[in-house]
Every structure is written in C-alpha cells, then in structure tokens.
Amino acid sequence: MAVQPEENTRLGRASRHIRLQTIVWLRWLAVVGQSATILIVAFGLNFPLPLLTCAVLIGALAVANLFLSARFPATYRLDPWEATLLLAFDLLQLTALIYITGGLSNPFAPLICVQVIIAFASQPMKHSLMLLVFALVCVTTIAFSPFPVPWYPDETLPIQLIIHVGIWCSIVAMMLFAAFYAYRVSHEANQLADALAATELVLEREKHLSQLDGLAAAAAHELGTPLATISVVAKEMERELGRDDRFREDVALLRSQSERCRDILRRLTSLSADGEEHLRKLPLSSLIEEVMAPHREFGIKLRLVEKSSRSGEPVGARNAGIIYGLGNLLENAVDYARESVTVTAEHDAQQVKVMIEDDGQGYAPDILARIGEPYVTKRQNEARAGGLGLGLFIAKTLLERSGATLSFENRGPDAAGARVTVVWPRAIMDDKKSN
Structure with missing residues (x-):
C-alpha cells in the first residue's frame, strides 16, 4: 500500500x-x-x-x-x-x-x-x-x-x-x-x-481497481457481436463442407473454440451483473473484512470485535479512499504489534466508529504531537518499513476527505500499544451515492 x-x-x-x-x-x-x-x-x-x-x-x-x-x-x-x-x-x-x-x-x-x-x-x-x-x-x-x-x-x-x-x-x-x-x-x-x-x-489506482468489473462487462459486450458472427460462419462452413475430411476437424475446432469464447464472455457478464450490488454498496461488516483480509498471514493475530448488531448496520457506497485509509492504518498496527491487533467496530443512529489497537510500544510523545504530517517515520526510537510516514499521511488525508475524524493515542498505563479511532457521522456511511 x-x-x-x-x-x-x-x-x-x-x-x-x-x-x-x-x-x-x-x-x-x-x-x-x-x-x-x-x-x-x-x-x-x-x-x-x-x-x-x-x-x-x-x-x-x-x-x-x-x-x-x-x-x-x-x-x-x-x-x-x-x-x-x-x-x-x-x-x-x-x-x-x-x-x-x-x-x-x-x-x-x-x-x-x-x-x-x-x-x-x-x-x-x-x-x-x-x-x-x-x-x-x-x-x-x-x-x-x-x-x-x-x-x-x-x-x-x-x-x-x-x-x-x-x-x-x-x-x-x-x-x-x-x-x-x-x-x-x-x-x-x-x-x-x-x-x-x-x-x-x-x-x-484504487478507483481503477474498483472499476475493473465494469471494464470486463464492456469487453464482453463489445466482443460478443464478432464472436457470434464467427460462430455463424463456422456453422455454415461445417454444413457446406459436409464430410470433407480435409477441413472437417479444423472447422469443428474453430466452432468449438468460438463457443468457448462466448461462454467465457457470458460468465464475465453474469459475474458483473451478479456482483454489481456487492461492488457498489458495502455493509460495514464487509468493509471491515475486506480491510482485514490482506493482513491475516503476517504472524500477527487479528481480532474483530463488533459491539453493535449487524442488523441495521450502515450500508454505504463503496469508497476506495476509506478502504485504502483503513487498510493503511491496520498495516501500521500489524507492523508494530508484538502479538495481536484488535479492530473494534460499532455504530448507532448518530455515528460509526472503527478503532484499531495494537500491543506494540505505542507512540513516542514527540511523534504523537506530529502524527499526520508527511514523512514522520518513527515510533519509539525505531524506524520500520510501513511505519508512520507518507502512508499514514495519505490514509489520514483520504479518511478525512470521506468525512471522518481521526484521533491517535496510546492505550494507557494498563495496556501497552497504540490506538487509532476513526469516527464518521452515520449519514455519511449510509450514503448510497458513488464517491
């Protein structure tokens, strides 16, 4: 990221x-x-x-x-x-x-x-x-x-x-x-x-990736007509040639391959149609799962805590900025965690909150005052790839553009580690318009 x-x-x-x-x-x-x-x-x-x-x-x-x-x-x-x-x-x-x-x-x-x-x-x-x-x-x-x-x-x-x-x-x-x-x-x-x-x-880049399904549907639509023509011509050739052994196998192969191409394009079209609602609208639980999925194979235990019921959860427009921003915050937490990272999600009628906590060393006091500035690259006297640098600045910028408010803090004397809290007004996460 x-x-x-x-x-x-x-x-x-x-x-x-x-x-x-x-x-x-x-x-x-x-x-x-x-x-x-x-x-x-x-x-x-x-x-x-x-x-x-x-x-x-x-x-x-x-x-x-x-x-x-x-x-x-x-x-x-x-x-x-x-x-x-x-x-x-x-x-x-x-x-x-x-x-x-x-x-x-x-x-x-x-x-x-x-x-x-x-x-x-x-x-x-x-x-x-x-x-x-x-x-x-x-x-x-x-x-x-x-x-x-x-x-x-x-x-x-x-x-x-x-x-x-x-x-x-x-x-x-x-x-x-x-x-x-x-x-x-x-x-x-x-x-x-x-x-x-x-x-x-x-x-x-994130928007481009989210639009690949539309490109696949457009390609299937554009290629459908010439493939149908090829299939018709292949059938006519097969009927005209009859039992001519010189061309029978070639014509049969041409026809079967054209039918195979049409089946592939048909599946692409149906995939886009079947998944269109999922791609355009994303419930909060699906959004959190999509953010967490790429980070489950790094030896750090990821734990999801849902404080609110999934019934009545916000369903908003798919927003590449939100997905990238939360993913980057989670990547930072995984990078600095010792054993586990906890993602807590809750919602009510007024707001939607996502909290990411790790059990690492937490933020140094001087870094805590500068979080969100570009090119801040250290936590507690160490610099590591994927840490608090340009990636965090991008994440913070994208999330704030989506209407979120972010806060960064250490978990406190009872628990080591850092905590990032992201809060949106409920109306923003329930927005059905595409961003």
Whole structure:
C-alpha cells in the first residue's frame, strides 16, 4: 500500500525547478526600482552620485534580462545550477551598485539578502548554501567600500566603525534567519504538495481497481457481436463442407473454440451483473473484512470485535479512499504489534466508529504531537518499513476527505500499544451515492 519512493523523489525534484519568467520579472522589478532610486537621489535630492557607473550596472542587468527573454521561452524552467548562477549574477550586480554608493552606510544595503531568500525558498539546500556563502563574501566586501554614502555636498556624514560592524552583523543575522525561515516554509510546502500528489495517485489506482468489473462487462459486450458472427460462419462452413475430411476437424475446432469464447464472455457478464450490488454498496461488516483480509498471514493475530448488531448496520457506497485509509492504518498496527491487533467496530443512529489497537510500544510523545504530517517515520526510537510516514499521511488525508475524524493515542498505563479511532457521522456511511 505504500507509495514508491522514486515517485516522491521525482515530484520533489520537479518542485525545485523555478520558471525563468519568474526570475525575469523579478529582475525587471529590480531594474525599475534601482533606476527610480538613482534618479530620485541624484536629481530629486541633488546628492552626488557616480551616475555613469550606476547606469552601466543597471544597464547590464537589463541587457541580460533581454537576452534571456529572447533566448528562452517563457515556460522554460531552470535547473538548480542555472538558477543559482542567475541569482549569483544578480547578487554581484547589486553588490557592485551598493559598493560604489556608500557600502554598508547605504540604507539599501540589506537588499543584498533578497537573492539568498529566493534561493532558499526555491532551490535545493546545496545550491542555496553556495549562494549564501557568496552573499556573505559580498556583504563583507561592501563593508570595506572607500566610497562615501551620497549626502549633501557641503556636509559630511561620519559613520563610526562600531556602526559599520553593527550593520554588518544585522545584515548577516537577517540573511541567516530569513534563509532558514524561507527554507523551512518552502520545504514543508513542497513536502505537503508531494504527499497530496501521491495521495491523489493512490486514490486513482484504487478507483481503477474498483472499476475493473465494469471494464470486463464492456469487453464482453463489445466482443460478443464478432464472436457470434464467427460462430455463424463456422456453422455454415461445417454444413457446406459436409464430410470433407480435409477441413472437417479444423472447422469443428474453430466452432468449438468460438463457443468457448462466448461462454467465457457470458460468465464475465453474469459475474458483473451478479456482483454489481456487492461492488457498489458495502455493509460495514464487509468493509471491515475486506480491510482485514490482506493482513491475516503476517504472524500477527487479528481480532474483530463488533459491539453493535449487524442488523441495521450502515450500508454505504463503496469508497476506495476509506478502504485504502483503513487498510493503511491496520498495516501500521500489524507492523508494530508484538502479538495481536484488535479492530473494534460499532455504530448507532448518530455515528460509526472503527478503532484499531495494537500491543506494540505505542507512540513516542514527540511523534504523537506530529502524527499526520508527511514523512514522520518513527515510533519509539525505531524506524520500520510501513511505519508512520507518507502512508499514514495519505490514509489520514483520504479518511478525512470521506468525512471522518481521526484521533491517535496510546492505550494507557494498563495496556501497552497504540490506538487509532476513526469516527464518521452515520449519514455519511449510509450514503448510497458513488464517491
């Protein structure tokens, strides 16, 4: 029931490929912002500036942007190395601009953190760390800028060394904090998106399996007409050839095989018709049995406790998500149980409850607080296949989509092990519509 790790790896890699158009638009924003700032400082405030050098640096960024827009389509996605090189170029251009306009005394010096934040939000850790190191070198470089900050021509703006050190420390601290925060947020978002994509994939597979009976009936219907034609032609050939020994056995074989094919298709059609009600509607007891059946051969004793009578039990639409979700919870319980797993089912007029208990070590306190997050893979200081990882996240997501409420807990001091309780409103489990 687990999703293959290769699929998750491919999803994770694809989510790290940023669109070139995103970088292009950010660069145009930088070009406009830098140009506006230079014009305001030089002509609005009349501060002395090296206008030609500033114009060359801003123009270099604009020309690079025009080249990228002409060379690549708007939908092109950058691999991590390409994105890192482009961000490093942007960082170098901004560093040079700040270096000739006052260095750390320039109030826009903290903008040097922007490229680092973008990298940590969109690129793998290795590439982001490389850009972070480069950014730290750039910040340190502008700290030694010999150029004064633009100010009134007849005044000087003295900046003490201790202020420069404080500004350098604040920029580095902001860079590190913002980079860590951006990485954690984007990493968790990517994990959640990948896990939800895997959930959809699993649900589609389960629905595909549940629809195979319909495909069999359709195949029987479509093949029935040509097989009937073959059978009629075989009968005509048998009658025309009479006692011709050369073809009599071949024609008889052709006719018998066509009749055999028709019998097989007839059984497929009747199987679909006879089992249609069972496949579309599933009583609670049948649902529990279908979930438990694949796990009876693993050396762990499975015990079913039905607290409510089967008369009047809910009969709902067959839901692949519910079957998969409960099956995954039971798989986790079997994986961590020592000897037995107990499944308790009960229902009344208001709700339907299914409880799964094992006699293992139970949940560690730190894991219990994080259950339901993707890629949580440990219980009591151990990691095992089929444990609390992506499978549990998928199960929890599918069951909650079906309207269920889940709770996870340890059984308590009197009994070792873990307990998962799944509760649905009775109206949902009695739904006769297909999901």
